[in-house]
Amino acid sequence: MTDTVMEARDVCKKYEKLEAVKNVSMQIRKGDIKLIFGPSGSGKSTFLRCMAMLTIPDSGEIYLGDQCLTKPATDLNKARARIGFVFQHIYLFRHLTALGNVELSLKHVLKLPKEEARNRALAALKEVNVSDCVNKYPSQMSGGQQQRVGIARAIARNPDIILLDEPTSALDPELTGEVIDTLRDLAKEGTTMLIVSHEMPFAREVAEEMIFYDQGTIVETGTPAHFFNHPNSERAQKFMTRIIKRTMRE
Amino acid sequence: MDVWQTLIYLLEGLPLTFSISIIAFISGIAIGLPLAFIRVYEKDVSFVVDAYEKVFRGVPELVLMLLFCFGLGYYFAVPFANPFFTAAFVLGLRSGANQSQIFRGAIRGIGDEQLIAAQSGGFSKWQAIWHVMVPQVLTYSTPGLGSEYALLIKDSAYAWVIGVLEIMKRAELLSVQTSNLVIPFSITLLIYVAITFPIAQWLDRWGNKKRKKMGL
Numbered sequence: 127m128t129d130t131v132m133e134a135r136d137v138c139k140k141y142e143k144l145e146a147v148k149n150v151s152m153q154i155r156k157g158d159i160k161l162i163f164g165p166s167g168s169g170k171s172t173f174l175r176c177m178a179m180l181t182i183p184d185s186g187e188i189y190l191g192d193q194c195l196t197k198p199a200t201d202l203n204k205a206r207a208r209i210g211f212v213f214q215h216i217y218l219f220r221h222l223t224a225l226g227n228v229e230l231s232l233k234h235v236l237k238l239p240k241e242e243a244r245n246r247a248l249a250a251l252k253e254v255n256v257s258d259c260v261n262k263y264p265s266q267m268s269g270g271q272q273q274r275v276g277i278a279r280a281i282a283r284n285p286d287i288i289l290l291d292e293p294t295s296a297l298d299p300e301l302t303g304e305v306i307d308t309l310r311d312l313a314k315e316g317t318t319m320l321i322v323s324h325e326m327p328f329a330r331e332v333a334e335e336m337i338f339y340d341q342g343t344i345v346e347t348g349t350p351a352h353f354f355n356h357p358n359s360e361r362a363q364k365f366m367t368r369i370i371k372r373t374m375r376e
Numbered sequence: 377m378d379v380w381q382t383l384i385y386l387l388e389g390l391p392l393t394f395s396i397s398i399i400a401f402i403s404g405i406a407i408g409l410p411l412a413f414i415r416v417y418e419k420d421v422s423f424v425v426d427a428y429e430k431v432f433r434g435v436p437e438l439v440l441m442l443l444f445c446f447g448l449g450y451y452f453a454v455p456f457a458n459p460f461f462t463a464a465f466v467l468g469l470r471s472g473a474n475q476s477q478i479f480r481g482a483i484r485g486i487g488d489e490q491l492i493a494a495q496s497g498g499f500s501k502w503q504a505i506w507h508v509m510v511p512q513v514l515t516y517s518t519p520g521l522g523s524e525y526a527l528l529i530k531d532s533a534y535a536w537v538i539g540v541l542e543i544m545k546r547a548e549l550l551s552v553q554t555s556n557l558v559i560p561f562s563i564t565l566l567i568y569v570a571i572t573f574p575i576a577q578w579l580d581r582w583g584n585k586k587r588k589k590m591g592l
Contacts, residue, residue, distance in 0.1 A: 178496055217489045219490060220490070221511045231499065234503060266589075283498070
């Protein structure tokens, strides 16, 4: 047994003419926190969706532990139950309360008894600090609260890894803070995470590795210190300068 | 026979009118929902749905009722020779075709994201459809469902031709008996108005409230 939680090998995905993912490989070990950043439209989200097999790659392999997900006849539903996914636009189930949102897969995918599902859902909601929204519908919550429920929905199943696709970029700067706090807590607990984000102060604080992604491929990887001080590639340099300026303004 | 007696006689047909339309409505949901999802998510077999919709939306209910009741009823006395069953059955088939279209619009309106979110949580596609899409689709569709129900109340009058003793048949009997076409049919008109719209409107209002809650 290795302690590799997830691995991508030479993953490719093309949309008509656009190559969103070109030969991307990545290894994530237990407890890793990796952060992918780069210009919008460069294929980061597509890559993340490929990791969860929500988008099926054209070629390459995705491993969850020792299991190859890209092999035909793999039970993807079972595999996805072990992966938490947090969406940029949240996508809470609109017909259910916060509790219902978190409970749903516990009851019907993990098939936990009613009482246990409820308790686990409540614990997850408490962990992300939205206990006051338990019985609220998504439309009755703020964006920040919704996204924290989204995170609770992902962590309640105790997944091996959580994939987060720009969890804060659809939120006001004010609301971003509370979501970042939640992610920081998860990081402290040693949750394995692969995050697409441009929150640089957060990246600097929690990420072990940052991955600069542009035009469908990984351009450069390194520690936050590496990127903040002297990234090698010109593209990464330019991007960092721009994004640090923007962060300062905020 | 005075107006009062006429009214009472006609109203005695109400249970049949209601039960035909309610059975047809529920059968319509049971047929329309799966058809709509097949149409949207199972492209390979969606032509079957297309054919079904074309046939049952295109053919007059009268043709179907006569065909089923006297045609099929001749060979399969059970159940088709039973006019009540046949009336509800035929309208259910027709309603299924209509409702399939109503639901399809709702599925498109709700979008794929809800389904993807559920699949990311380990649900299979059809599990996600059942637990996440169906409740939303039903709520989203209430305005369309309301008018479909009104249509069914109205069309239940066709059951008259195969001899179901619902409101319309009673009006016809009375008009023959009394040689008066004005009074029985005027009262019948008022009864239909009174039972059709309140239900459709209530459904719409209920749906509006629910939709607001869901932010749809």
